[in-house]
Amino acid sequence: MAGHSKWANIQHRKGRQDEKRGKIWTRVIREITVAARAGGGDPTMNPRLRLAIEKAKAANMPADRIKYNVDKASGNLEGQALEEIRYEGYGIGGAAIIIDTMTDNKVRTVAEVRHAFSKHGGNLGTEGSVSFQFKHCGQIVFAPGTSEDQVMEVALEAGAEDVITDDEGAIEVLSAAPDLEKVREALEAAGLKPEVAEVTMRPENTIDLAGEDAERMQKLLDVLEDLDDVQEIFHNANL
Template sequence: MSGHSKWSTIKRKKGANDAARAKVFTKIGREIAVCVKDGGPDPAANAKLRDLIQKAKQNNVPNDNIERVIKKAAGDGEKNNYESVTYEGYGPNGIAVIVETLTDNRNRTAGDVRHYFDKFGGNMGQPGCVSFMFSQKGMIVIENDGLDEEKVMDDVMTAGADDFTFSEDAVEVVTDPASFSEVRDALEGMGYTFASAQVEQVPSTYTSIDDPDVRVKMNRLLEALEDNDDVQEVWHNWENPDEE
């Protein structure tokens, strides 16, 4: 997992203003609504919904909000039909970018995403142009508030994780996507709480940006994408963006 600190990204998002946090609530709510329509409103029978509820709680979405979205999606209250569309492209300096969206208007979303790439020195490519550089992995981040490394190692291996990184700030646990839920539940049962836990697109290699002006453009591209209501997740291979 060298090349990018997941913990630094989490700290940045935790410091987001109220408007940014409200947008996160809305995006997770949309994910939950689509998940309920696809797999039903019972988290015991819908593993993906169970994962999304945990994701919502990690992002401090109130329980009332979560329950309201589930009930609305299970009934007739949600009229919009969202579909999942993934876009790929290159940011400035050849940074690989994957943009996952939920949209009710493909033309609008594709136009917006293409505009952001063009505006900030990148270009949107064809499906598959960068995804081969990424692989899906379960990523669990535990804030280190005095944890014992040997105990963490024993617990993580017992839970069935593939690997972990221990630092003074956080423990980053890697799992196979298929066993992500089981590993997360096992660690939760051992008393751990998570700063973040989800299946992510993890790059195989990272690219750095030395030019300060290019770094500004890349940051603005990411900000524009993340601010778009249709964009759910943005994955990239920029090395240490929070430190540059």
Template sequence: MAGHSKWANIKHKKAKTDEKRGKEFTKVAKEISIAARTGGGDPDANSNLRLAIQKAKTINMPNDNITRAIKKGTGELDSEVLEEIVYEGYAPGGVAIMLEIATDKRTRTAPEIRHLFSKNDGNLGETGCVSWMFNRSGVLVVNKETLNIDNEELMLQAIELGAEDVKEENEALEIVTMPEQFLSVKESLENYGIQFEAADIEMVPENSIEINEVSTAQKILKLIEALEDHDDVQNVYANFTLPDEIVEKL
């Protein structure tokens, strides 16, 4: 879990400055469609769909887009059949990478992802080569400056509501839950007026590698950004931390 917030903060700051709204819409629409296909089109009865819709609203996706994505998933509208795949590999510095993919053509996606790894000093590995280093967890990131209650009070509330752990990372508090408890903890805290900078179910590394060279950090971030920009990549997870003095030099 260590260092997750620092990478998340870099990623979210980047997201605020880059104009990638179209790609964001596409990725979330795929997530909505897959959730609707596997669990039905009613968000009240499908927690994965409810979470995907919440993400869509966070990025201001129009309601028509959300409805269309749900109908594609339930089969009410024709669409390509999306296959979910997990790819695993390594970035520079021995950093483990996990990718969640949603593609309509595996034979196109696999060589493209392999090319992105090799082009950016990484290696696409075999299934299972790094997945054992990660656990699926719910992660809620709160900016301390936005809190309307004391830090310790929030920590106690989160634990009472079912959170597994609360970690303090400089300007942020990171609440970790079991995937099954994620939405109930999130929605309960929102009822207390808590706002989240990030909220998702993620593959969280058990341990992380600290990167202390600017050049290596730059290579890792370049690879991750290239992977995130690929249309079939839904999520990228990695097990590295960046000390503050390295972040300042990036």
């Protein structure tokens, strides 16, 4: 299947994440903590923890620091009681935004999220106000130049739901969220190394924003991204 260009958006997002490497570590540690507390400290038995550890490795976190945080969380040592909360809202031009947070103070978090929306041209919505526009799924992305035939053959055999090639030649493999790791492992075993492999909220449709609207939307996303309690942001804007 052909699809709209996602490659530029993915590269743009990765570049901005690289600029904020320290914050990425903080978020990954939170994810490891919640995953280990919820499902135990054995990554072979805890898919969410395995994904969190993969993110930590991708962010160049040292192995001993990863192990320390897994041990700390699974051993129920002293630490913050973190709660996962999702917020939904609208950005510039009606673009849909989902913000996943981990917080030890939800009063503070909702106040900061609401302030960011109101100050930068968006609106914080109610639960379910935009999430219906997204699909919770596994997403694996390969750079342009990867063999589409090989990716399709291996991915579909491993249980992927769809393979989409965008306008720039990047290949996107979609799976049910629980099947992500199985599909990724099959692709990597075939010598196919993805640029992105994650469980995500993928927009069903996108909104194109350009010029001043794109700049305002990026500013809103940056402000939300910089909030301490924010873990992930998903949106349907093509900037």
